[in-house]
Amino acid sequence: MDTRVPAKPSLEGIEDRWAERWEVAGTYRFDRSRPRPEVFAIDTPPPTVSGELHIGHVLSYTHTDTVARFQRMRGKAVFYPMGWDDNGLPTERRVQNHFGVRCDPSLPYDPGFTPPARPDPKTPVPVDRPNFVALCERLTATDEQAFETVFRRLGLSVDWSLGYTTIDAGSRRVAQLGFLRDLARGVAYQLDAPTMWDVDFNTAVAQAETEDRELPGAYQTLAFSTVDGAVVEVQTTRPELLPACVAVVAHPADQRYAGLVGQHLRTPLFGVRVPVYAHPLADPEKGSGLAMVCTFGDLTDVTWWRELALPARPTVGRDGRLLATPPAGVPAGPYAELAGRTVAAARRRIVELLAGAGALRAEPREITHPVKFYEKGDRPLEIVTSRQWYLGNGGRDEALRRALLARGDELRWHPATMRARYQNWVSGLTGDWLISRQRHYGVPFPLWYPLDGAGEPRYDQPLLPAEDALPIDPSTDVPAGYVPEQRGKPGGFAADPDVLDTWATSSLSPQIAAGAGRDGDLLARVFPMDLRPQAHDIIRTWLFGTVVRSHLEHGTLPWSDVAISGWVLDPDRKKMSKSIGNVVTPLRVLQRFGSDAVRHWAATARLGVDTAFDEGQLRVGRRLATKLLNASRFVLGFTDPGPAAAITAAVDRAMLARLARTVQTATAAFERYGHAEALAETETFFWWFCDDHLELVKARAYGDQGDTGRPADTAGAHSAVAALRQALDVVQRLFAPFLPFVTDEVWSWWRDGSVHRAPWPVPEPLHELARHPHPELTTLASWVLAGVRRAKSEAKVSMRAPVERLVVRVNEDQAAALRHAAIDLTLAAAAIHLEIETHTGDPDLEVVLAG
RNA sequence: GGGCGCGUAGCUCAGCGGGAGAGCACUCGGCUUACAACCGAGGGGUCGCUGGUUCGAACCCAGCCGCGCCCACCA
Numbered sequence: 070m071d072t073r074v075p076a077k078p079s080l081e082g083i084e085d086r087w088a089e090r091w092e093v094a095g096t097y098r099f100d101r102s103r104p105r106p107e108v109f110a111i112d113t114p115p116p117t118v119s120g121e122l123h124i125g126h127v128l129s130y131t132h133t134d135t136v137a138r139f140q141r142m143r144g145k146a147v148f149y150p151m152g153w154d155d156n157g158l159p160t161e162r163r164v165q166n167h168f169g170v171r172c173d174p175s176l177p178y179d180p181g182f183t184p185p186a187r188p189d190p191k192t193p194v195p196v197d198r199p200n201f202v203a204l205c206e207r208l209t210a211t212d213e214q215a216f217e218t219v220f221r222r223l224g225l226s227v228d229w230s231l232g233y234t235t236i237d238a239g240s241r242r243v244a245q246l247g248f249l250r251d252l253a254r255g256v257a258y259q260l261d262a263p264t265m266w267d268v269d270f271n272t273a274v275a276q277a278e279t280e281d282r283e284l285p286g287a288y289q290t291l292a293f294s295t296v297d298g299a300v301v302e303v304q305t306t307r308p309e310l311l312p313a314c315v316a317v318v319a320h321p322a323d324q325r326y327a328g329l330v331g332q333h334l335r336t337p338l339f340g341v342r343v344p345v346y347a348h349p350l351a352d353p354e355k356g357s358g359l360a361m362v363c364t365f366g367d368l369t370d371v372t373w374w375r376e377l378a379l380p381a382r383p384t385v386g387r388d389g390r391l392l393a394t395p396p397a398g399v400p401a402g403p404y405a406e407l408a409g410r411t412v413a414a415a416r417r418r419i420v421e422l423l424a425g426a427g428a429l430r431a432e433p434r435e436i437t438h439p440v441k442f443y444e445k446g447d448r449p450l451e452i453v454t455s456r457q458w459y460l461g462n463g464g465r466d467e468a469l470r471r472a473l474l475a476r477g478d479e480l481r482w483h484p485a486t487m488r489a490r491y492q493n494w495v496s497g498l499t500g501d502w503l504i505s506r507q508r509h510y511g512v513p514f515p516l517w518y519p520l521d522g523a524g525e526p527r528y529d530q531p532l533l534p535a536e537d538a539l540p541i542d543p544s545t546d547v548p549a550g551y552v553p554e555q556r557g558k559p560g561g562f563a564a565d566p567d568v569l570d571t572w573a574t575s576s577l578s579p580q581i582a583a584g585a586g587r588d589g590d591l592l593a594r595v596f597p598m599d600l601r602p603q604a605h606d607i608i609r610t611w612l613f614g615t616v617v618r619s620h621l622e623h624g625t626l627p628w629s630d631v632a633i634s635g636w637v638l639d640p641d642r643k644k645m646s647k648s649i650g651n652v653v654t655p656l657r658v659l660q661r662f663g664s665d666a667v668r669h670w671a672a673t674a675r676l677g678v679d680t681a682f683d684e685g686q687l688r689v690g691r692r693l694a695t696k697l698l699n700a701s702r703f704v705l706g707f708t709d710p711g712p713a714a715a716i717t718a719a720v721d722r723a724m725l726a727r728l729a730r731t732v733q734t735a736t737a738a739f740e741r742y743g744h745a746e747a748l749a750e751t752e753t754f755f756w757w758f759c760d761d762h763l764e765l766v767k768a769r770a771y772g773d774q775g776d777t778g779r780p781a782d783t784a785g786a787h788s789a790v791a792a793l794r795q796a797l798d799v800v801q802r803l804f805a806p807f808l809p810f811v812t813d814e815v816w817s818w819w820r821d822g823s824v825h826r827a828p829w830p831v832p833e834p835l836h837e838l839a840r841h842p843h844p845e846l847t848t849l850a851s852w853v854l855a856g857v858r859r860a861k862s863e864a865k866v867s868m869r870a871p872v873e874r875l876v877v878r879v880n881e882d883q884a885a886a887l888r889h890a891a892i893d894l895t896l897a898a899a900a901i902h903l904e905i906e907t908h909t910g911d912p913d914l915e916v917v918l919a920g
Numbered sequence: 921g922g923g924c925g926c927g928u929a930g931c932u933c934a935g936c937g938g939g940a941g942a943g944c945a946c947u948c949g950g951c952u953u954a955c956a957a958c959c960g961a962g963g964g965g966u967c968g969c970u971g972g973u974u975c976g977a978a979c980c981c982a983g984c985c986g987c988g989c990c991c992a993c994c995a
Contacts, residue, residue, distance in 0.1 A: 078954095281994075288995090305995060318995090350993055360995040369993040439994050489924050493991050497922095605989080636989095673933085673943090677925090679988080683932060685944045688957090696955070703954030749934075753942085763954080855961090862949055862961035869952045 073818045074705045078698040080691075083810045084664045088221050090813075096823045097226040100146040101591060109145035110598035111137060112579045112628055113227065114611070115152030115235055118212045119159030122219050124682060125604070127655050129634035131671035133602040134225045135744040136632070138806035140599075141226065142829035148595045150231035150582040153216065155209040156511045157571040158270055158445055164205045164510070166190045172201040172509035174566060178545055198509050198544050205510045206236070222659050224668065224809045226825065233581055235574045236512070241540035243581045244574040245515040247618060248504075249533060256461040256621055257504075259528055263364070263371045264503060266453040267443040268389025272507040273457050274443045275570060276464075276500065277610045279450065284440045287433035288356060289420060293317065293334040301334055302430050304356030306438065308423065309391070309407065309415040310363035311336055312399045313384035314343055318360050318373060321347040325358060337428035338403050338419070346377050365452035367441070368499070385451045391415050412451070456528065458505035458514065458567065462617050464498035476616050481630045483742040484677040487605060494609040502617070504573040511568030515541050517548045524559040532562060539586075576614030579627045598628040605633045605677070632742050635679040653682060665808040666690030672807045675745040693752065694811040697804065700759050701815035704797045707770055710787035716838050718769070718785055719846055719889030721792035724762050726842035728754060728796055729835035735803055736829070744806070751803040758796060761851045766793070768896035785892070795838060799830045843886035850890050853877055853914060857898040860916035872900040876915035878908045 091097060111133060116126060141147045165171060169188025176197035184204060185194050196204070213234065220227070233239055251257035264273045286306040293301045303317060314336050319326035330347045350369055351360050362373045364381045373379065382396030390411050395404035406422060407415045423429045440449045463470030477491040505514065516533050518526035532548040534541045543564030547553050555561030577585075583592045597619070603611060612631065619627035659667050662684075669690025674680035716722060731754040738746035770789040772781040798820075805812040805824045816824035853875075861870055875898055877887060884907045887894070895903045901919065 281992090284994095286994090303995085307995075350995095352993085352995080355995060362995080367994060369995065372993070373995095439992095441994070486924060490990055493923060497991055499993095609990085638988095675934095678933090679926095681932060683944080686932070689943065692957080695957075699955040699958090701954090706954070746934095749942085759954090760959085764952095767954090858960055859962090865949055867950055867952065868960060869950090 074702055075818075078702050078814075080663055080665070080694055080698065080811065083814055084222055084224070084659070087810050087813050088224070091226075091823070091825075092229075094823065096825055097141070097147070097149065097228050099148050099228045099231060101594060103146040103594065105594050107144070107146055108148055108594055108599075109137070109140035110148035110579075110583075110595035110600070110628075111150075112582065112598045112601045112615070113149065113151055114603050115154040115233075115575060115578060116216060117157070117159060118153045118155035118209045118216065118234075119157075119163055122216055122655050123637075124653050124655055124658065125637045127223060127658070127667060128637050128671045128674060128680065129602060129604055130220065130223065130225055131668045132632065132634050132674075132676065132744060133600070134223075134227075134668075134809075135672055135748075135806040136600065136602075136739070136742065137226050138809065138825060139739045139744075139747075139829065141825060142802065142805065142827060144828065147226070147228075148231070148582075148598070149225075149227045150233065151217075151220065151225070151227045151229065152232065152578060152582060153209070153213045153234040154571060154575055155213065155234045156205070156236040156568075156574075158272075158508060160205055160209060161508060161510045164201070164208050165193060167208055168204050170194050170196045170201065170204065172196055172198060174198040174509055174544060199542065201509055202236075209234070209236075219655050219659070222656065222664055224664050226809070231582065235571065235578075235581070236510070238540055239584070239587065240574055240577075240581045241512045242587070243577050243585050244512040244569055245539045245541070246536060246586055247577050247580070247622065248569065248573070249515060249536065249539075250622060251460060252533075254621070257458060258461075259456060259458055261454065261456045263374070263452045263454050264457055265368075265441065265443075265450045266387060266455070267446045267448075268387065268451055269447055270443065270445075270508070271387055273455060273503055273505065274446075274450065275503040275572070276498070277494075277502075277572070277613070278444050279441050280444045281439035282442050283437050284449070285435065286438050286440075287435050289423070289429060289433050290357070290431040291361070291423065292337050292428045292430050293359075294337070295329070295332065295334060300430070301329065301359065302357045303359045303361050304434075305361050305366075306436070307363070307366045307416070308419050309412055310366050310384060311361070311419060311423075312339055312341075312391075312395055312404055312407070313363040313365070313382045314341065314361050315364055315374065315379045315382055316343050316362040316377060317345045318348045318351040318362055318377075319345065319358055320351045320353045321349060323347075323351070323353045323358050325353075338422060338426055339399055341399055346373075348373060348377065367452070371452060381454065383454060385412060385453065387453055387455075389448060389451060412449075457503050459501040460504050460573070460617070461621075462498065462502040462613070463495060464500045464502070470495060470498065473613075473616060473620060476620055476626055480616070480626055480628075483630060483632045484675075487608065487631075487633045487677060490605065490608045491613065494613060502573075502614070504570045505567040506570050507566070508568050511571065512540075512574050513542050513544065514565040514567050514569065515539060515543060516565050517543050517551075517562045518565065520557070520559055520561050520563055522559050524557075526563050531565070572610050572614050575611055576618045578611075578615065579619070580622075596627075597623070597625050599630060601628045601631045603631070603633060604636065606636075608633070630742065633677050635674060635677055638679050638681050658687070662687040663691055663694065663810075665694040665810050668807055668809075669693060669748075672744055672748045676742060690808075693755075694808055696755075696759060697801070697808065697811050697815060700755075700763065701797060701801070701818065703763070704790075704793045705819055707786075707790040707793070709794065710791050714787040714791040715784070716788050716792045716795070718766075718788040718792075718893075719843055719886070720762075720765060720850065720893050721788050722839040722842045723844065723846035723850075724758070725792055725795060725835045726839035726844060727847050728758075728799055729832040729839060732799060732803065732830045732832045732835065736831075739806075747803075748807050751800070751807075755800055755804070757847075757851065758800065761854055762796075762847075763793075765850055765854065765890070765893045765897045769893055773896065782892075792838070795835070799835065802827055802830050843889060845883060846886045846890060849879070849883055849887055850894060852912065853887070853894055854897060856914035857900070857916055860918065864918055866918065869899060871919040872898050872916055873919040874902045874904070874915070874917040875900040876904045876906065878906045878910075878913040878915075880909065880912075881907045883912065 168184040171193035173195040182200040288304045289308045482488040516531040670686045735747040735750045766789040772786040
């Protein structure tokens with residue numbers, strides 16, 4: 070036996086051992102000397118750094134890693150970076166609580182700032198933006214280290230030297246440059262308009278980041294009155310917006326209100342005169358068929374307001390409370406009761422006031438209805454008017470929309486059904502992409518505004534930095550032609566206060582990873598990339614955004630293929646990964662079952678399919694890894710007959726022929742991103758190889774002839790062992806993308822270099838060795854073996870128990886094939902007499918046990 | 921309301937026009953010199969329901985029922 074093969078192989082400590090060797094050897098280092106056709110570039114998702122990785126990450130990142138390893142073994146230089154998405158709201162929240170600070174961007178930079186020694190989240194210390202950003206960087210650095218530990222332990226073959234974070238200087242430069250280019254080409258623009266607003270986070274949010282939640286509500290029936298004093302009933306779920314009412318609408322075909330259209334009504338309580346309009350969006354089925362138009366209760370209000378050219382009576386402030394003063398034209402008296410209250414409190418109060426005024430015409434009707442929320446928010450979104458930056462994404466431009474839909478068609482989706490989600494989203498866009506956020510830890514908008522004599526910013530004359538000065542922070546940097554003392558002074562300048570939405574940065578992930586703007590050579594070697602792996606919940610945000618940016622800047626898709634992984638569900642299939650993520654942390658699972666086992670579980674899940682977390686399946690992978698150790702040790706335990714040994718036995722050649730088919734099938738599966746099929750194919754072969762083929766040939770491999778009386782069959786043994794070694798070599802490589810630790814372990818016993826740098830197997834050499842195989846022999850031999858085992862099992866005897874007489878009755882072709890396996894069958898079945906007969910009926914087996 | 925997908929053995933899933941399968945779980949057997957953290961054998965399913973196409977349907981078509989996800993103007 071080769072001295073490198075351990076007597077008692079074990080999976081103990083295998084992860085740490087190999088992770089370190091790979092790092093030292095630079096096994097996964099990207100070779101940037103290779104031209105684009107020889108590169109396989111992956112746009113790795115940068116996970117959000119705000120909490121912990123969960124088991125869902127393990128699933129999808131494993132999927133990607135199997136592809137990376139497959140491509141690397143096929144000879145590609147694999148560009149496989151890792152990024153961290155470490156800015157945005159969740160990070161800010163964490164930092165505020167951790168350090169006991171609150172970002173106040175109006176404060177000047179204090180170079181000597183230190184966070185409070187004893188943080189108290191209840192009384193946060195105000196801190197200027199540059200210092201707040203520094204604190205964010207400090208905390209996220211710790212999290213990122215923890216993430217890297219998990220991913221290394223998982224065995225991801227990323228090139229860690231290619232790392233980036235979405236807030237680092239390179240990302241800020243790419244993001245700011247991208248914005249300035251979009252500004253120059255007129256795709257980025259500012260608008261003072263109603264937008265969805267999160268009242269807790271105090272920021273505008275984009276359409277893509279909202280979600281519906283079912284909330285209880287109640288229809289109140291309000292009594293409006295006509296000029297002649299008649300009562301008209303209007304139902305609303307948001308009576309607190311009555312002071313914001315600017316009109317009432319009815320459907321054009323609604324006969325009930327045909328006479329009212331064109332007239333005016335007076336609102337209850339306030340007595341404000343509002344017009345009645347006809348509009349097709351008014352639903353006669355809802356409420357009384359009359360809808361109160363407020364500025365703004367929901368997005369339909371915005372539509373009516375815009376299309377009917379209505380005035381604005383803004384009522385809800387950015388903090389989610391009713392404004393201190395009533396809108397113009399609304400009497401202050403009744404409004405004073407509402408001013409300063411939260412929306413919910415104002416709603417309760419106005420119902421009391423309306424009831425007291427006799428303006429409620431019916432009991433409230435309780436309902437449950439969908440309400441828009443920011444996906445990370447806690448209270449319903451309000452709609453407020455504010456100045457924001459937008460990026461054209463086809464929402465208001467049909468030509469662009471069609472072009473982006475065409476990009477979606479051009480992109481190869483895995484699975485293909487996910488394309489529909491993209492089409493759905495792009496077709497349903499109602500506006501452009503709102504990219505500005507009123508937050509602190511993010512990439513700043515790289516511009517300033519001159520201040521006029523009154524100190525008001527001239528938004529139409531932004532002061533732009535030079536491209537080679539990027540990245541900049543306009544809150545500390547000064548525009549050309551000004552001095553720092555002019556900041557905020559009339560005639561001076563002011564920074565744009567906003568930051569780019571995280572997605573507006575991460576939508577440039579391919580360009581960031583590829584060093585766009587600083588390393589054109591690298592960009593040319595990896596862009597457009599080959600693969601974008603991701604989950605399906607961020608098709609509308611990250612995927613779509615990346616397509617938009619690449620289309621605008623490069624006129625191309627950012628990658629040719631996208632692989633969409635599913636989600637991890639609870640064992641009960643009900644809840645999502647978040648709930649089990651708290652219980653089942655990735656590191657604990659990796660430590661408990663072993664990384665290869667966890668990867669095996671992940672790899673059995675096909676793309677796009679949600680999968681249940683199941684500990685039973687984790688044991689399967691563990692068993693497979695152990696099996697590979699033992700089978701490798703066994704095969705390598707036989708003396709190597711050398712490269713000249715001829716593989717002559719039919720059983721050996723049939724096995725290699727079957728393996729050739731496995732290689733072919735697994736390769737084809739991988740080429741279409743079917744990692745799960747590739748694994749299943751390999752696994753099926755391997756278990757058959759261990760359970761049947763090894764049992765069939767082991768005696769011959771030992772040189773054993775049983776009691777045939779003939780001398781040891783050296784040629785037969787050489788054939789068996791040479792074939793076993795060939796098969797082992799191929800099997801170890803086929804498993805390498807899935808079980809990187811154990812495969813490199815067993816590979817190291819007899820091969821030089823890492824299996825992960827070995828070439829992916831091809832079927833041709835196996836066909837060569839298997840020349841003129843009997844294709845049926847493998848299944849026939851297995852059938853005979855199973856029959857013998859069944860007989861012994863039914864007789865409740867050991868599998869070693871001898872068989873007196875074994876009669877196989879098959880058709881002529883099968884008999885001819887089986888005769889080549891006669892010696893192996895005799896030995897494996899412990900049969901004293903084996904007879905192979907031909908007949909015309911179904912295959913038949915007769916087993917007579919000895920004794 | 922629109923779109924996509926899923927309903928196959930107790931569980932997780934593969935199969936997607938001609939033999940109903942795998943793993944886990946379960947039952948039984950076996951210390952078999954690679955592996956007892958192992959190996960072998962076995963039981964178990966009117967393939968959601970109803971029609972249709974076909975010589976033949978788990979597989980194709982239509983309708984229905986149930987579940988999930990995405991999207992939607994949520995007054």
